Amino acid sequence: MARRASIDGVRLATLCTAALAYVVMLAPIVAVVWLSFFDSDIIAVPPEGYSLASYEKLLGSSEFVDGLRLSVVVAVSATAIAVILGTLASIGIVRGRFPGRDWLATFFLMPLTVPGVVLGLAIYIFFFKVGAALGFRVVGTATALVLAHVVLTLPWTIRFTSVGLAAIDRNLEDAAMTLGARPLGTFLHVTLPLMRPSLVAASIFAFLTSYNALEISLFLVGPGRTTIPIVLLQRIAWNFDPTVAAMATVQVAISAVALLALTRVVGADRIFGTQR
């Protein structure tokens, strides 16, 4: 009996710890969402009332709408490029047989080890020099931002697609070839369809990484060309009002929807590698 009680004690402690962890993680988000519905220009608790006023203001703010548009355009472009490059890199790493293959695989993951600010600064200096040499402006363009975000997201897409590719039985590709499929046909009809879950996972992960990237973008945005996380940061530096909270809420909602989609398509087990 005593033993039973102690096991229940352990369970209770585990549950309490988990609950506390969730509260610590979720409370700020809940608070931000709550604040976004305050009907006032300054934040005061308790609020004077609730309304959607801050969301209306958001839609009327060119700063926010332009920022959102740029963020989405950059994230979608960077994702597309990073997924294609990542898939090609995976084919080389997983299926290729050449010396230095493992070394290359590690090399591709290196951007993960560099802090975003450092990466951003390095890319800024590089693009500045490139722009000076070529005689046109690179820094501050959307293209520069996309390229920087490709660097940021590529390790993830390579990781996801190579895991997906490695899970495909090579006999399937051999079978396709003995049945008359050329290498390209084999890739398009057999390999690529079987890689779909990992491609979806890579895309969503890359999109989220790019969409939420702050540090790497700091040096690369230009006047009138600012991504949402930076707009948010600049607003907070001025003052914290319900509009900022609404902005943050939109940000959270988009990420949440993407993560939910990821879980539906791939399953949490595959994302975190906890399957069996």
Add this chain to the structure above:
Amino acid sequence: MARLGVVGITKAFGTAVGVRDVSFTAREGEFVSLLGPSGCGKTTTLRMIAGLLIPDAGRIEIGGEDVTTLPPYRRSTSLVFQNYALFPHMTVHGNVAFGLRMHDVTKDETRRRVDDILAMVGLAELGGRYPRQLSGGQQQRVALARSLVLQPSVLLLDEPLSNLDAKLREEMRVELRLIQQRLRITAIFVTHDQEEALAISDRIIVMRSGGIEQDGSPGELFNRPRTEFVARFMGAGNVLTGTWNGDGVLRTQSGLEIRADRSKAGAAGSRGAVSVRAQSIRISPASVGAHGALSGNAAAGSIEFLSYRGSFWVCGVRLKGGDYMQVHMPTGDDENLSLKTGDAVTLYWEPRHTVPTIPDKAST
């Protein structure tokens, strides 16, 4: 439906030799098995014929055309994989139609040919299923249909039955053979199961360490193994080693003397190995005494092991000197055997049933 010629193909993996100077031919419509233990090079040979591996040396011809360096999609071979390698994202129909799609066959003809071949393998109703919804035997049939629908010149089979349970394996063996004969298709079948090879083949090629050990009909391999290795691998019966005395007699280490036809026996003083089929040996209680020609073989011992196999008894006999031999006795009408474990018996067989083979270097 074409002649296959393999001429001196060699393939090394790093420093390890995978296949060394292998040559054989398969006639049109012939069913040839490549038989051997794992690592003997049989699958490597098959993959070279399929074009999935390119030989380091040698030549592969199909219907007289040199295909040695052609990629798999440019040769008229088709391979059935051990794990079937069905495309999991396609239906049964999609899997079988895949090869036709790759060959730009029209939609109508594709549908007709796929339906025909699915009917032939008994899966007409299951075209809409996905591979994961099928049993192992059904997946096997789909894999076979997927290869057959292309009407390949040479059908290649890599241990296609080894993942099935024993009963299904035997059924599929018969079915595979019937389909192969009906389509008169040239087939190369890789297996490590000597019983399967005997049951299904027109010809068997026994491979060992990358080379061919013996090439012959199932009967030849079973009755006249050329080497000790083949004799042991085919499980034809009793393999005994010793030294030839020049009189057509092999003397084992334990002193047992085995008489063979003098013309086939090894030179005096040379090491030798002989095979004696379990069915060729007569057994009688020691009390009965000698019968048959005295020029024959007689060995005394006692029964160590008895096992009923329906149509025959397996009888393990420990000979006086310590050698062990197995005898197969037809059961006949009498289901009750008069012999029992521990009985003293004498084994008899004629010299012509002693098959001299080339001994292994490793054996003593």
